[in-house]
Amino acid sequence: MQQVLDNLKELPPSTGAKDIDLIFLRGIMESPIVRSLAKAHERLEDVKLEAVRKDNVELVGEILSDISGLSVHNDSAAELSKILKEPHFQSLIEAHDKVAAKSYAPQSTANNTNMSSAALMPADTVRMISIQKKAGEPLGVTFRVENGDLVIARILHGSMIDRQGMLHAGDVIREMNGREVGGDPKALQQMLKDSSGSITLKIFPSYRDTPPPAQVYLRPHFNYNPDTDNLIPCKEAGLAFSKGEILHIVNREDPNWWQACGVVGGKTGLIPSQYLEEKRKAFVRRDLDGSGILCGTIAGKRKKKKMMYLTAKNAEFDRHELQIYEEVARMPPFQRKTLVLIGAQGVGRRSLKNRLIVLNPLRFGTTVPFTSRRPREEEKDGQSYCFVSRTEMETDVKGGRYLEHGEYDGNLYGTKIDSIHEVVRAGRTCILDVNPQALKVLRTSEFMPFVVFIAAPELDTLRAMHKAVVDAGITTKLLTETDLKKTVDESARIKRAYSHYFDFTIVNDNLDKAFEKLQAAVEQLSSEPQWVPVNWVY
Numbered sequence: 001m002q003q004v005l006d007n008l009k010e011l012p013p014s015t016g017a018k019d020i021d022l023i024f025l026r027g028i029m030e031s032p033i034v035r036s037l038a039k040a041h042e043r044l045e046d047v048k049l050e051a052v053r054k055d056n057v058e059l060v061g062e063i064l065s066d067i068s069g070l071s072v073h074n075d076s077a078a079e080l081s082k083i084l085k086e087p088h089f090q091s092l093i094e095a096h097d098k099v100a101a102k103s104y105a106p107q108s109t110a111n112n113t114n115m116s117s118a119a120l121m122p123a124d125t126v127r128m129i130s131i132q133k134k135a136g137e138p139l140g141v142t143f144r145v146e147n148g149d150l151v152i153a154r155i156l157h158g159s160m161i162d163r164q165g166m167l168h169a170g171d172v173i174r175e176m177n178g179r180e181v182g183g184d185p186k187a188l189q190q191m192l193k194d195s196s197g198s199i200t201l202k203i204f205p206s207y208r209d210t211p212p213p214a215q216v217y218l219r220p221h222f223n224y225n226p227d228t229d230n231l232i233p234c235k236e237a238g239l240a241f242s243k244g245e246i247l248h249i250v251n252r253e254d255p256n257w258w259q260a261c262g263v264v265g266g267k268t269g270l271i272p273s274q275y276l277e278e279k280r281k282a283f284v285r286r287d288l289d290g291s292g293i294l295c296g297t298i299a300g301k302r303k304k305k306k307m308m309y310l311t312a313k314n315a316e317f318d319r320h321e322l323q324i325y326e327e328v329a330r331m332p333p334f335q336r337k338t339l340v341l342i343g344a345q346g347v348g349r350r351s352l353k354n355r356l357i358v359l360n361p362l363r364f365g366t367t368v369p370f371t372s373r374r375p376r377e378e379e380k381d382g383q384s385y386c387f388v389s390r391t392e393m394e395t396d397v398k399g400g401r402y403l404e405h406g407e408y409d410g411n412l413y414g415t416k417i418d419s420i421h422e423v424v425r426a427g428r429t430c431i432l433d434v435n436p437q438a439l440k441v442l443r444t445s446e447f448m449p450f451v452v453f454i455a456a457p458e459l460d461t462l463r464a465m466h467k468a469v470v471d472a473g474i475t476t477k478l479l480t481e482t483d484l485k486k487t488v489d490e491s492a493r494i495k496r497a498y499s500h501y502f503d504f505t506i507v508n509d510n511l512d513k514a515f516e517k518l519q520a521a522v523e524q525l526s527s528e529p530q531w532v533p534v535n536w537v538y
Contacts (some may be wrong), residue, residue, distance in 0.1 A: 001038050005029055051100035056093045060084050125172075129166050135173050135196040140268075141167065142233050143185035149173075150181050150188055156237060157250035157259050157268040169253065170206030189234070216249040217263065217330070219531065221323040221500040224271060231280075232270060233257065239269025239526065243499075246328065246531050247271065277324045323500040327534040333526050336450040337424045339364070340442060341433045344490035346479070348508045349433040352454065355515055356431060356522075365428040367419040370402075373411035386419075404438045408484035420447065429522075436494050439501040445536040450525060452518060453502040456491035457509035459484060465509070 008026055011017060028034060053059070064084055070077035083089060133139065140159020143150050150173045155162050173181050173188065177200050181188050192199070225239020239260055241247060250268060251259035256276040261268040272280070339356075341349040357364045368382060372390035381387050393412050397405050405414030415434065424428035432442070432449075442449045456462060462484050469475050504521045508514040 001029060001035065048293050051096070054097050054100040056097050057090075060090070060093055075305055093234045110323070127205055129201045129203055131161075131166075131201065133160070133192075133196055133199055136193075138236060140237070141192075142237060143173065143188055145183055145185060148183055150183060150185060153233075154251065154254055154257070154259065154270075156270070157261065159268065167201075167203070167220075168206055172204040173201060174204065175202035176200070209270045216252070217328050217531070217534075218247050218249055218260075218325040219244060220271075220325055222277070226270070229272070231256075231272075231276070234270070237270050239267070239271050241271065274324050278304055278322050281322050281324070309451045325338055326500070328531040329534045329537045331530050331532050331537065333528055333530065335429060336448050336525060337430065338420065338442065338447045338449040339429050339431045339522065340439065340449045340451045342436050342439070342451060342494065342502070342528065343433075343456055343508075344494060346483070346487045347454050347491060348511055348514065349454050351506075351511060352515055352518055353431045356518070362433055363428055365423040365426065366431045367415055367423065369413055370416050370419075371411055371413045373409075386416075403432075403441060404435050436498045438500075439498060443501055448532070448536060450522070451501050452515070452521065453495065453499070453501045453505045455507045456488050456494065457506055457507055459488050461509045462488060465502065465511075 005026060008022055011022065035096045064081060067077045067081055071081045072078075117279050125439065131139075137160065140156035140526060142153045144153040145151070152167060152169050152171045152173065154169055155167060175181060176188070176191055177195075181191070209277050220241055223241070223243050225240050226232050226235050227240075229235070231237065232238050239247075241260075241262075247260040248263050249258055252273070254273070255271045256271050256273050259268055260271045305437050341353060343349050353366060353416050357366060368384070368386050370386045370388055370393060372388060372393045375381065375385070375387050379385065379387075380518045390412060391404075393414070396402060396416070397412075397414065402414040403417050403419055403420065405412060407413070415432070420430050420432070432438075434442070439451065441448075443451070457465070463481075466479055466484065506514050506521075
């Protein structure tokens with residue numbers, strides 16, 4: 001660069017170069033950026049260092065052989081011999097030769113899978129690990145037998161061993177405090193449990209690089225208590241949880257036992273994996289259930305819903321679905337597109353829906369059902385019903401444009417999906433009181449429902465509530481003891497079959513209090529983060 005600049009100053013006029021161009025070129029070449037780029041280029045162009053020789057291991061061996069006789073009488077030769085024999089020095093020389101020879105690729109072990117882990121490791125890979133343990137403190141580690149060796153099966157996330165980071169899954173345990181551990185995992189667990197103070201372990205490390213775990217959150221659909229689980233390898237390492245509780249999964253390497261902790265903190269423990277729990281629950285027979293449709297067992301005006309689903313066997317199939325875990329994601333507060341009220345007939349869903357709409361018509365709305373029957377004299381299209389021809393309605397049903405539909409007295413009735421979208425596009429939450437089988441269609445990102453189960457109270461309470469509304473003149477419809485019992489039984493069946501869809505449950509033993517609880521739950525959606533199915537987000 002400097003030579004070029006010097007030549008520019010002495011450039012003869014015969015070249016025909018203009019002074020302005022030379023000044024511009026000189027300014028570019030003298031700029032700090034260009035000079036830095038030139039220096040970087042020169043660094044990259046530097047000649048790489050090459051090893052003088054690649055057989056230093058053999059050379060060290062020859063030197064040791066030559067001075068073996070001298071080391072007895074010569075202190076310098078003895079000291080040199082000691083240095084050359086040091087494991088660290090020999091490892092350094094071996095590493096130098098491998099780098100010089102560019103032997104970077106590891107040797108394939110595909111054909112040696114049946115060899116024991118100890119046989120695969122040279123003697124210089126043995127490590128001594130020292131652990132300080134308090135009496136009674138759990139280490140958070142479990143073991144398994146692999147080819148006759150005791151191998152670390154898992155290390156619980158957040159445990160003492162995990163925090164220290166000196167042991168890893170796959171490490172082979174050979175000795176504890178100088179004693180052979182044998183091949184019994186339970187015996188080693190007991191030895192560790194009874195020990196306190198300093199514990200020294202002799203191990204063969206696995207050297208496995210494990211990728212950072214993905215952030216996975218699950219909502220379980222069952223209760224779990226490790227104390228009653230006969231399959232768990234260590235009951236003390238288990239994590240109890242309740243149905244609907246959000247769990248943070250920190251490790252899923254083991255096909256049968258995952259490691260999890262609560263999202264609000266707490267210890268990490270083992271929980272059954274999806275595979276294990278599915279296999280376990282597949283052998284448990286479900287409760288016997290009555291045949292027929294879940295909704296519509298009470299006679300009266302609302303009997304139109306009796307045949308809302310023509311596929312009567314769907315309820316039977318739903319009972320045998322295995323609901324184990326559901327992956328969820330945390331979302332900031334937002335307004336749900338739909339509010340779905342699920343419950344048995346006569347439990348008060350329609351009253352709660354109408355109260356919400358009357359109280360805040362700008363925030364809540366509902367759909368107008370479609371029907372193929374002719375309008376009566378006092379009826380106007382689009383108010384209580386939207387009237388269409390039977391042919392048009394059957395065509396739309398076949399085209400999948402109805403959320404649910406059925407037939408009553410020779411006429412079709414149904415809820416159209418487009419009518420739900422119309423309410424949502426108007427900026428309101430669409431309130432639906434539908435058959436529970438429709439939840440399989442609704443619980444998607446298209447509708448983003450908040451599902452509230454309105455549960456029937458106990459039979460005595462329901463009987464007293466019905467008597468109160470009849471005495472007050474609110475209704476003239478008298479329900480028999482059989483009708484009331486059917487409502488309670490139907491409510492229990494819905495809960496058993498569809499509880500994994502519910503976001504909130506209200507026992508309607510008092511309509512005013514139930515409405516207050518429903519209001520509070522809906523308001524909470526706008527102020528607190530929500531856990532929603534992960535497929536709503538990704």
